[in-house]
Amino acid sequence: MFDRRMERRGRTYLGGQVAFNNRWSTFDCLVRNLSQNGARIEFANPVFLPNEFDLIIPLKGNSRLVRVVWKQAKALGIAFVGTDTGTVVPIELAHQIRKLKKERDMLAQRVRDLSESAI
Template sequence: MRFADRLFTPRGKRHAGGGLAMMAVRASDGSRRRQSLGAEIAARGSAVGFDPTRDILQKVFAMFDHRKEHRRRAYLGATITFNERSSVVDCLVRNLSEGGARLEMAHPISLPTEFEVTIPRRGEYWRARQAWRDSLALGVTFVPSDSGTDVSIESARRIKQLQSERDALAKRLAEMSEPAI
């Protein structure tokens, strides 16, 4: 028996070609009704590019998704920084919402409970807290900043560069204003 068959078959009943497996379906008027998987596949089977297992699993998992905000699928390169921005880990943002994200890393790594997530391509930066974790994937919730002093990594680097340029100019100005003896 396939995973999808076990998932949809009512308890104690044998799967009989999709006739017994049921799922909730939302109609165009917004009402919900129960429909057998066989009827769902028959109704949508003529659609071009229809993959019954994938499409039906997406519907079922959406029923169990109790997030406050809708998560949009994404494929964005990001960085996780911690230890006062001295440690950096590359990751992928796989889905994103206003309140959180799902991140995937190439290798399992130990991370602190709170850290910073930056998406350089979009110029976005968040303070994040781990919500759940498995070996390579990580769910985070974005933490509102307590103070208005949070600065993105790019801004911090630029500030540091400008401060060093200012110090170099001040030193040069001091050298120029010294009287020649």
């Protein structure tokens, strides 16, 4: 099999978590190898995931947006998308951020409605 990776991946055995749907949906996974550009992750059971999702590796203190490169029954090859933020955003915090953004949008709409009715 031809390996198209730009750099060598180091073997790992790290617990991880896949999060999508604004971090409302999660699956535990195992990060089997890791490089600066991507990783191989494995699951206990076959899973259906979107083509892009967040990969959280708590032990590394890392949370990254990833894109699926290849799929097997219980494993995925992923590439990291964008830049590394270097921080893990806990799921509870992600929920709180989503709630605050929704409240902000509702308040902005209310201001627009009041501005239009004042005219």
